Amino acid sequence: MNLTLRRGKPDDAQVCGAICYEAFKTIAEAHHFAPDFPSADVPVELLTWMLGHAGFYAVVAELGGKLVGSNFLDERNCIAGVGPITVDPTVQNKTIGRQLMEDVHHRAAQKNFPGVRLVQAGYHMRSLSVYAKLGYDIREPLACLQGPAINDVMVGYRVRPAAPGDLEDCNRVCRQVHGHDRNGELLDAVRQGAASVVEHDGRVTGYATTLGFFGHAVGESNSELQALIGAAQTFAGPGFLLPIRNAKLFRWCLQRGLRVTQPMTLMSLGLYNEPAGAFLPSVAY
Ligand SMILES: CC(C)(COP(=O)(O)OP(=O)(O)OC[C@H]1O[C@@H](n2cnc3c(N)ncnc32)[C@H](O)[C@@H]1OP(=O)(O)O)[C@@H](O)C(=O)NCCC(=O)NCCS
Numbered sequence: 001m002n003l004t005l006r007r008g009k010p011d012d013a014q015v016c017g018a019i020c021y022e023a024f025k026t027i028a029e030a031h032h033f034a035p036d037f038p039s040a041d042v043p044v045e046l047l048t049w050m051l052g053h054a055g056f057y058a059v060v061a062e063l064g065g066k067l068v069g070s071n072f073l074d075e076r077n078c079i080a081g082v083g084p085i086t087v088d089p090t091v092q093n094k095t096i097g098r099q100l101m102e103d104v105h106h107r108a109a110q111k112n113f114p115g116v117r118l119v120q121a122g123y124h125m126r127s128l129s130v131y132a133k134l135g136y137d138i139r140e141p142l143a144c145l146q147g148p149a150i151n152d153v154m155v156g157y158r159v160r161p162a163a164p165g166d167l168e169d170c171n172r173v174c175r176q177v178h179g180h181d182r183n184g185e186l187l188d189a190v191r192q193g194a195a196s197v198v199e200h201d202g203r204v205t206g207y208a209t210t211l212g213f214f215g216h217a218v219g220e221s222n223s224e225l226q227a228l229i230g231a232a233q234t235f236a237g238p239g240f241l242l243p244i245r246n247a248k249l250f251r252w253c254l255q256r257g258l259r260v261t262q263p264m265t266l267m268s269l270g271l272y273n274e275p276a277g278a279f280l281p282s283v284a285y
Helices: 010-030 039-053 094-109 126-135 165-180 183-190 222-231 248-253
Strands: 003-007 056-063 067-075 081-084 115-121 139-148 158-163 198-199 203-208 217-219 239-244 259-270 278-279
Touching: 003 094, 010 039, 010 056, 010 067, 010 165, 039 056, 056 094, 067 094, 081 094, 094 115, 094 126, 115 126, 126 259, 158 222, 165 183, 165 198, 165 217, 165 278, 198 222, 203 222, 217 222, 222 248, 222 278, 239 248, 239 259, 239 278
Parallel strands: 081 115
Antiparallel strands: 003 056, 056 067, 067 081, 115 259, 139 239, 139 259, 158 198, 198 203, 203 217, 217 278
16 A cells, blocks of 8 residues: 655645545444534635644645545644544545554654544544554543523623633633643634633633534533523534533533534543533544
């Protein structure tokens, strides 16, 4: 097998996006789940953005000169996020995925990231096995939740759009919960106008980059997350990810009409702190 790996470039977005769409669709439909992306345009747009963003490292695999897969490392924060990794369904199970993973681990080591994380589809035995064999530990079982807006106001918790001046307060909450901040990612979300903060007792006690598949949220307690979820008008993409060991928050969401669309798993390699507070991971971590 004449496989070569090289750095991804913006020109690769069209082909990598099409492979990404096919790979996720094939595995989801094989398990009777809805595909993560409604059409190929969505991953093409996502990968165009990632391939043009200096905060992401991209690697692509070529077999006999033809693009057959890609993988990404989100380098915007002090903990790196892996994915999306996808291999053309016609050449899966031939170690290409493993090689794309080893490449981003090499990159993470070069860049001195103390830890890397990812989220995998809970029903996908192959990705679970590849990651476990590469050394990843399972950290949290997750439920992807979707449904109509809850429109529930938490008394004493005010949700408002985040502004650049909120960054330090948000980073403080994130450090309190996770032991590190996610400043690069938060900065992007604030610039895009997607982030929200929640204030309690006159100070910022939680935030969300966005309520959805690609966003994360943290709060000093479940009340902050209830306020953020209750205020969201939509849950972007397939839904937002909730660690189901947080049984109280999980039940609160279910009682308000949200539905589980798929099980997922948060996994980590290297440094990991058990969170001290309430959180919703993004599909990266
Ligand atoms: C996940 C994905 C990237 C893996 O790439 P791949 O090239 O197919 O995988 P590889 O051939 O490198 O590795 C497959 C490994 O899983 C093992 N495996 C497969 N099914 C398994 C099972 N049910 N139980 C245990 N091991 C299993 C194989 O034996 C192989 O292990 P080995 O490398 O030690 O021999 C690819 O299948 C894909 O694109 N899937 C769809 C999209 C997706 O789910 N992406 C991941 C998102 S988190």
